[in-house]
Amino acid sequence: MGLLTEGHPLSWEETKKYAQYVREHGVEQFINTYKELKDRRNDSLQWGDEVEFMIIRFDHEKKKVHLLLKAHEILPILMEPENQNPDDCTTLWRPEYADYMIEGTPGKPYGYLPVHFNMVEANMRLRRQQGQELLDKDEYVLSTSNFPRNGCPDCSWPTYKPTTDTSASASLFFPDEFIFADHPRFKILTRNIRLRRNSKVAFNIPIFIDTNTPRPFIEDFSIYGDTAGVNTTAAIKDHIYLDAIGLGTGCSCLQVTFQAQSIDEARFLYDQLIPLTPIMLAMSAASPIWRGYLTEIDCRWNVLCAMSDDRTTEEEGSEPLKNERFRIPKSRYSSVDCYISPDSAKYNDQEVVQDMNVFHKLIENDIDHLLAQHIAHLFIRDPLILFEEQLHLDDTKDTDLFENINSTNWQSMRFKPPPADSDIGWRVEFRPTELQMTDFENAALVTFIVLLTRAILTYNLNLLIPISNVDENMKFAQQRDALRHQKFHFRKSLATEQTPDAPFLTSIQKNKSQEPEYDKTECEHCLMTINEIINGSNKFVGLLNIIQNYLSNIDLDADTQDTINQYLDLISRRAAGTLMTNATWMRHFVANHPVYKHDSVVTDEIAYDLLWKMTKITNDEEECPEVVRKKPSKTTLDVTAAVEQDNNELEIKQSLINNNQ
Amino acid sequence: MSTEPQDDNQSKPEPVLKPFFPKATEILFYTGNTLALFELVKKANSSITDEVIEYMSLMLQAMIKNTDVKKYQEENYVKLASVQDDNNSAANNGTTAGVPIDQEQLTREDLKISVKVFLRSLAPEVLTHTINTVLNELKENYLESFMISLPNYGSQLTLQEFMPLWNIIEDFIDKQKILSAGVCDFMLPLLSDLYDRAKHKPYANQINLGVCCSIPEELNKYVKENNIQLLTHSDPIDVINESDFQQTIREYCHEYDALNWKPCSIVRYTSVIANRGIIKSKGFFIYAKRELRMTE
Numbered sequence: 012m013g014l015l016t017e018g019h020p021l022s023w024e025e026t027k028k029y030a031q032y033v034r035e036h037g038v039e040q041f042i043n044t045y046k047e048l049k050d051r052r053n054d055s056l057q058w059g060d061e062v063e064f065m066i067i068r069f070d071h072e073k074k075k076v077h078l079l080l081k082a083h084e085i086l087p088i089l090m091e092p093e094n095q096n097p098d099d100c101t102t103l104w105r106p107e108y109a110d111y112m113i114e115g116t117p118g119k120p121y122g123y124l125p126v127h128f129n130m131v132e133a134n135m136r137l138r139r140q141q142g143q144e145l146l147d148k149d150e151y152v153l154s155t156s157n158f159p160r161n162g163c164p165d166c167s168w169p170t171y172k173p174t175t176d177t178s179a180s181a182s183l184f185f186p187d188e189f190i191f192a193d194h195p196r197f198k199i200l201t202r203n204i205r206l207r208r209n210s211k212v213a214f215n216i217p218i219f220i221d222t223n224t225p226r227p228f229i230e231d232f233s234i235y236g237d238t239a240g241v242n243t244t245a246a247i248k249d250h251i252y253l254d255a256i257g258l259g260t261g262c263s264c265l266q267v268t269f270q271a272q273s274i275d276e277a278r279f280l281y282d283q284l285i286p287l288t289p290i291m292l293a294m295s296a297a298s299p300i301w302r303g304y305l306t307e308i309d310c311r312w313n314v315l316c317a318m319s320d321d322r323t324t325e326e327e328g329s330e331p332l333k334n335e336r337f338r339i340p341k342s343r344y345s346s347v348d349c350y351i352s353p354d355s356a357k358y359n360d361q362e363v364v365q366d367m368n369v370f371h372k373l374i375e376n377d378i379d380h381l382l383a384q385h386i387a388h389l390f391i392r393d394p395l396i397l398f399e400e401q402l403h404l405d406d407t408k409d410t411d412l413f414e415n416i417n418s419t420n421w422q423s424m425r426f427k428p429p430p431a432d433s434d435i436g437w438r439v440e441f442r443p444t445e446l447q448m449t450d451f452e453n454a455a456l457v458t459f460i461v462l463l464t465r466a467i468l469t470y471n472l473n474l475l476i477p478i479s480n481v482d483e484n485m486k487f488a489q490q491r492d493a494l495r496h497q498k499f500h501f502r503k504s505l506a507t508e509q510t511p512d513a514p515f516l517t518s519i520q521k522n523k524s525q526e527p528e529y530d531k532t533e534c535e536h537c538l539m540t541i542n543e544i545i546n547g548s549n550k551f552v553g554l555l556n557i558i559q560n561y562l563s564n565i566d567l568d569a570d571t572q573d574t575i576n577q578y579l580d581l582i583s584r585r586a587a588g589t590l591m592t593n594a595t596w597m598r599h600f601v602a603n604h605p606v607y608k609h610d611s612v613v614t615d616e617i618a619y620d621l622l623w624k625m626t627k628i629t630n631d632e633e634e635c636p637e638v639v640r641k642k643p644s645k646t647t648l649d650v651t652a653a654v655e656q657d658n659n660e661l662e663i664k665q666s667l668i669n670n671n672q
Numbered sequence: 673m674s675t676e677p678q679d680d681n682q683s684k685p686e687p688v689l690k691p692f693f694p695k696a697t698e699i700l701f702y703t704g705n706t707l708a709l710f711e712l713v714k715k716a717n718s719s720i721t722d723e724v725i726e727y728m729s730l731m732l733q734a735m736i737k738n739t740d741v742k743k744y745q746e747e748n749y750v751k752l753a754s755v756q757d758d759n760n761s762a763a764n765n766g767t768t769a770g771v772p773i774d775q776e777q778l779t780r781e782d783l784k785i786s787v788k789v790f791l792r793s794l795a796p797e798v799l800t801h802t803i804n805t806v807l808n809e810l811k812e813n814y815l816e817s818f819m820i821s822l823p824n825y826g827s828q829l830t831l832q833e834f835m836p837l838w839n840i841i842e843d844f845i846d847k848q849k850i851l852s853a854g855v856c857d858f859m860l861p862l863l864s865d866l867y868d869r870a871k872h873k874p875y876a877n878q879i880n881l882g883v884c885c886s887i888p889e890e891l892n893k894y895v896k897e898n899n900i901q902l903l904t905h906s907d908p909i910d911v912i913n914e915s916d917f918q919q920t921i922r923e924y925c926h927e928y929d930a931l932n933w934k935p936c937s938i939v940r941y942t943s944v945i946a947n948r949g950i951i952k953s954k955g956f957f958i959y960a961k962r963e964l965r966m967t968e
Contacts, residue, residue, distance in 0.1 A: 052777065055947035123947045272948060469951040470707060563906060564942045564951050566786060566817070569879065569887055572904040576881075656875070656901060660784075660816065663851050667814065668781065670848075 018400035020195050023206045029402065030393040033415055038369050039406040040413040041386060042376045044428045049274050051429065053436035057120035057270040060457045062135060063263035063446065064113050064142055065158060067622060068168045069149045074619045077168035078111040078158055083193045085145040086113060101648065102138045108200075109261040110191045111158075111167070113142055120270070126653040128461070129571040132454035132646035139450065139629075151626050154453065155593065156311050156445040157262045159300035160618045161185075162253070164234070175236065181211050182255030183235040184302065189257055199396045201256045204321045207393065214259075214317035215250035219305040219491065219598075223610040251304050259318025259344075262298065262311040265444040267457050268427070269464060270436045276468075277437035278352040278382070281426050283467050285347055286474045286502065287460070288423040288443040289484035293493045293541055294585060295445040295456055297593035303618070305601060305611045309594035310445055310489040312346075312423075319344035319421060321395060336391070337364050343392050344421040346443075346485045349478060351385045351426060359384075360477040366390045389420045408432070423485070447593055448625045449639055454646065455578035462575075463554060466561040472505040476536040492595055495588045498538035503551065545586035555583055568653065570645035577641050584640070591637045597621060599637070691926035692735070693744040699933065699960050702809050703727045704754030705953035720907050724938060725920050727956055732924040753809070784946040785810070786817040788856070788878075790911045790938040794822075796836050802937040802959060803844055809957070810941065814849050819878055821856035823910040831865045838870060845872045854878065856905065860890055867898060876901040911938045917960060932962035 021029070068079040089104040100118035107114045115138035121127040142152040160166045162184035171186040178187040179202040190197045205211060218228050227248040246252035253259070271277035296309035308314075320342035325335040332338055341348065349359045365387035373383035394415050401411045410431045417425070425440040441460055447453050466472070480500035487497040539551060547553020558579065567575070584590040591599070601607055604617045613621075627633040693699070706727060718726075731752045744750050789802055799820075807815070818841065822829060844850040854876035855866065867873055877895060879887070881904045895902045912935050922930035939957040944950065 056949055123949045125949070465949045468948075561951065564954055565944070565949070566876075566901075566903050569881060569902045569904050572881060652896075652899065653901075656899075660852065664781065664816070667848055667851070 018398035020199050021397045021399060023203045026203060026394055026397045027207070029397055032402075033394040033397065033412050034366070034369065034390050036404070036406055037412040037414075037416050038372055038386070038390060040404075040410050041428065042373065042378070043407050044410060044413070044431075045274075045378060046376070048429050048437070051436055052273050053270055056123045056272075058122075058461055059117050059120040059268055060131065060135070060453070061114060061116045061264075061266040061268070062138065062154060062453060063107050063265075064115060064139065065153045065155065065263055066111050066113065066142065066146065067151055067153050067158070067626075069151070069619065069623060069626075071149065074616045075165075076160075076615075076619045076622045077170075078109070078161065078166055078189070079146075079150055079168050080110040080188065081146070081150070082106060082110045082113050082191055085142065086193075088145055089113065089115075089141060102134065102141060104138075106191045106194055108191060108197050109189050109257060111189065112191070112261065112263065113152075115142070124650070124653055124657055125565055125567050125571050126650045128458050129574045129646055130648055130650060131457055132450050132574070132644060133648045135450040135453055136646075137648065153448070153622065153626060153629065154446050154450075155263065155297055155448050155625065157298035157301065157314075159597075159613055159621065160303045160615065161261060162255070162258050162302040163615075173235070179205070180255045180257060181205060182257070183232060184253070185255030185257040185261075189261065196396060197260075200260075203395045204256055204319065207321045207395070208323050210324075211245070211254045212256055212259075212318050212320055213245045214253045214314055215245075215247045216253065216301050216314065217250055217307040219299075219307050219611050220249070221305065221609045221611045223608055225610070228611070251301050251306055253302065253314065253318065256318045258302070259311070259315040262315060263446040264311075264442065265295070265446045265453055265456060266440060266442050267444075267460050268438055268440045269461070270438050272436075274437045275352075277426065277439050280464055280467075281424050281439045282350045282352045282355050283472070283474050284439065284441050284460075284464070285350065285424055285478070286476055286481055286484075287463070288346065288441070289481065289488040289499060290501075290541065290544060291441075291456065291460065292443045292445065292485065293488040293497065293499070294545075294582070294592070295447060296489075296494065296595075297445040297447060297597075299491065299594040299598050300601070300613050300618075303613050305598065305613060307491050308489050309491055309493060309592065312443060312485065312489055315421070316342045316344045321393070336366075339364050339391060343419060346423040346482055347478070348388055348422075349381075349384055350475065351381050353379055353381050355475055356381060358475045358477050361479050361482070363388050364391055385426065390416055392416060392420060395419050445593070448629055449635075450629075451577075451639060451641055451644060452581065452593075455581045458575060458578045459558070459582050462558045462561065466557045469561055470505075470557065471507050472557070473507040474502050474505060476500050476502050480536065491598075492592075494541045494585070494592055494595075498540055499544065500536050501539045501544050501551075502536045504535070505552065505557070541586050542588065546583055555579060555586075570647070574644045574646055577644055581639065581641070590640065593638060596635065596638045600624065688736075688924075688926045688929075690741070691928035692741065693747055693750045694928055695964070696744065696747055696750040696929075697962055697964055698749045700749070700751045700753075700805065701728055701731055701956070701958040702751065702753040703731065703955040703957075706955050707951065707953060720911055720938075720940065721916070724912050724956060724958060725916065728917075728920045728958060729924065732921065736924060778945065778952075780812075782945055782947070783943050783952065784816045785812060785814075785941060785943045786819070787815050787939060787941045788819040788821060788905075788907075790821045790823065790907070790940075791837070791936070792823060792910070792934070792938075793936045794833055794837065795936075796840055798936045798959075799837050799840050802939060802957070803840075803849070805959065806939055806941065806957060807849060814851060815941075816851050817876075818844075818850045818853040819856055819876070820853070821878070821907070829862065831862065831869065834862075834866065835869065838866065842870070842872045852876075854901075854903070859888070860894060863891070863900075864894060867900070873898075874900060876903050878903045878905045880905055880907070882906055911935075912958070917958075932964070933960045934962060935960040 066079040066081055068077045086104060086106055092100045093103055102118050103116045105114045117134045121130060139152050167189060171188040173182055173184060173186040175181050175183060179198050190201060229248050230246060230252065269280060271280055292310055292312060298311040299305060299309050322339055322342060323335055324330040325332050326337065326339045328338050348361060349363045363384055365384060369390045370383050370387035373386055404411055408431055423443045425442060427438040427440060429435050429437060444456055484499045487493055487499055490497060543551055545554050547556050585592065600621050601613055601617055604620060606614060606616050628635045735752055787806055791799060841850060841853045845853060852875040854874045856878040857880065858877050863877055877900055914934050917935045918930040918933050935958060937959045941955055942951055943953045945952055
């Protein structure tokens with residue numbers, strides 16, 4: 012979760028004082044980066060995934076499952092290879108917000124060889140194994156977006172009681188001890204968000220009304236020690252109340268980052284992936300249970316938006332603007348607000364709140380409107396955490412203050428300029444995907460996204476729809492069983508006018524424009540089901556067909572082909588509804604559990620059984636044919652043959668070119 | 673697209689009274705970069721046969737519409753090519769999405785050109801002619817990958833029959849016109865026989881996973897031991913036969929234009945920006961010959 016700077020953190024009061032300073036220097040740093048690196052060309056594609064694993068502990072006797080607060084013990088061991096040999100690791104590890112989370116990435120980015128798609132799952136499995144090796148009996152590494160009983164009493168091991176008057180979060184449910192303590196960042200973030208907004212974060216999730224759910228559903232918080240009755244105002248009937256940053260940031264996601272060839276390609280890919288954010292959210296839905304209750308949502312996204320929301324009441328709009336600079340419609344954790352490529356301007360149909368000083372400064376420095384708008388929008392935010400050491404930097408060389416703001420805007424996509432002093436280029440991060448319970452599924456989702464970007468670039472496609480429609484889609488995507496029941500705005504025709512003109516085609520194209528139905532003002536998008544979007548229909552090509560088309564023109568080795576086929580098959584079936592999302596499967600599991608009383612309550616025992624089942628499925632000890640149907644995939648970490656072949660080809664070519672000169 | 677009634681009406685404005693190329697004994701269709709046609713060829717899982725027929729149809733229609741009817745009357749060798757290959761290099765190479773064209777800095781080094789030839793004749797001169805045609809029309813000095821596929825012969829082909837063809841390819845490798853070459857649908861022992869005899873070993877063997885659901889263990893072992901890449905394809909045994917080829921011409925031209933043609937080789941080529949996995953261009957060559965009995 013962002014920069015893990017070392018050093019001396021400032022208090023909130025001091026941090027607040029430096030807000031403008033941080034912004035000014037951050038913008039300066041961006042301008043310098045831009046000027047120096049806007050013409051940078053990176054020759055090859057590089058990409059990688061991030062998985063935020065959870066560690067849990069089972070008490071088989073008492074039929075209870077806990078979040079295991081052990082990350083601080085195992086992370087130093089996991090990170091040891093990197094300390095010894097930073098350039099030669101197969102996996103890399105980082106801490107995350109909670110002491111039950113460990114974040115793993117591949118040691119080296121994947122590249123352009125098709126065979127790399129065959130490595131993703133193997134590397135994810137390796138990460139899981141590396142974590143697992145360091146755990147004791149009954150302790151397991153799990154991958155899922157949300158721990159169903161997070162925030163319930165005694166949901167951790169060791170067990171702690173939240174202390175509302177002294178904790179950083181002041182939460183009724185989430186003790187400070189859950190927060191990873193070996194790096195000050197996370198506690199400070201927690202405290203500062205609360206101090207800035209001058210109240211606890213709060214979110215209410217509609218409860219899933221089952222046959223025996225009490226009507227109205229009103230929670231009794233006294234068991235949580237709510238003596239002051241503080242939360243009767245914040246909680247709403249028929250909703251589940253959440254009040255801790257950690258209940259959001261302690262969720263896990265699956266992220267993919269790409270390095271683009273140039274800043275233009277990065278901006279292009281950033282834009283093209285935006286319409287896919289709600290689609291992937293719906294496809295990966297894995298969080299139907301919150302604080303031990305079945306809810307009406309299947310995804311973590313909006314919870315995270317609310318739990319990381321540092322806006323004051325003035326900024327939110329519930330009070331008139333007096334001390335704050337802007338009215339801000341969204342949390343700093345939210346879906347993106349604008350496209351950033353010059354050609355996308357017409358799709359930015361929503362007002363984007365911007366710091367106009369920043370905007371003008373960027374324009375003066377020859378940065379175009381769309382990019383200036385994006386940065387000016389990010390910079391409406393205050394820094395949430397500041398280290399003394401970051402205050403006196405060289406703006407021509409360092410990027411820490413820019414990153415301070417950029418990395419605390421947690422959006423569905425992130426545009427990442429090259430860091431100072433590195434070989435790394437302009438990058439784009441795809442952030443909405445929920446984490447699935449098996450490595451196979453996670454690899455499938457990642458592979459799908461990467462292949463789609465290759466196809467978009469190959470066929471010059473355009474997926475853009477107005478940003479307001481993307482926001483609507485984000486709302487639709489998170490609803491219970493959205494994949495099967497919702498329709499989403501999606502562009503009808505993905506081919507662009509920029510595809511090269513083939514003259515022997517002009518007769519066809521001309522005829523098309525003479526057709527009576529051809530109407531230039533006709534809406535470019537319409538509502539489609541996930542099935543139509545992914546698998547196509549007689550009116551829409553379908554994203555999978557585009558990918559298949561692309562793959563048929565690439566030399567794939569048999570093993571990679573087999574693996575990719577399996578991944579695409581999963582995507583296809585899930586989109587068609589013949590395989591379930593993790594969320595739907597979890598709901599079914601609860602509904603069919605002998606102990607479930609159809610009152611929306613997921614008890615300790617039900618949660619224990621659910622997570623134990625998931626653990627066995629993850630470790631290939633049991634099958635889950637409703638969600639995943641596969642034979643063992645051919646995924647492997649060993650790609651030396653293919654890499655050698657590629658190197659040989661390059662050598663031959665090089666000598667050929669040299670000889671001809 | 674070809675199922676829409678409007679297009680059929682427009683492609684046949686009136687019956688064709690005279691043959692377009694009555695003296696032609698060789699015909700070449702060269703599509704140029706077909707990636708521009710993406711929107712049109714969006715049927716799910718269209719096979720290479722569908723694609724080839726589709727492009728032939730488009731080119732014949734364009735010929736009829738745009739060409740002076742006298743142009744090919746005396747020609748023995750008819751070449752139908754998309755106009756763009758002559759002058760529009762942007763269209764040829766395509767612009768990469770998101771990159772302003774003046775910043776497109778692709779060099780030949782960045783590209784990997786892969787060619788697969790579907791040979792329907794074992795006559796060595798057909799292969800030679802095909803490779804030369806590809807090099808000339810693409811205006812390339814070399815091709816990175818060259819795969820040769822023989823329909824129906826795959827299982828019954830003998831090394832005896834195949835070596836003359838492989839020798840031709842080896843010549844091109846010697847001349848550095850082809851950098852690596854491979855075969856398609858070869859099983860053991862044909863693959864190992866070839867490997868033992870060949871001066872330039874095949875770098876890859878392409879097999880059809882749809883047909884051969886799981887790779888025979890022996891084959892898998894052999895390729896790994898000998899550093900041969902096992903690639904996959906989903907192409908049919910025969911890309912286009914005489915009857916379909918003739919029928920396609922028949923639909924747009926005079927019946928004499930369609931007579932007797934035997935497709936000899938079909939080539940599919942792709943040009944990929946290798947280290948970014950982006951396909952820049954893709955096209956086909958379809959080469960056919962026929963014998964004519966001249967009647968006065």
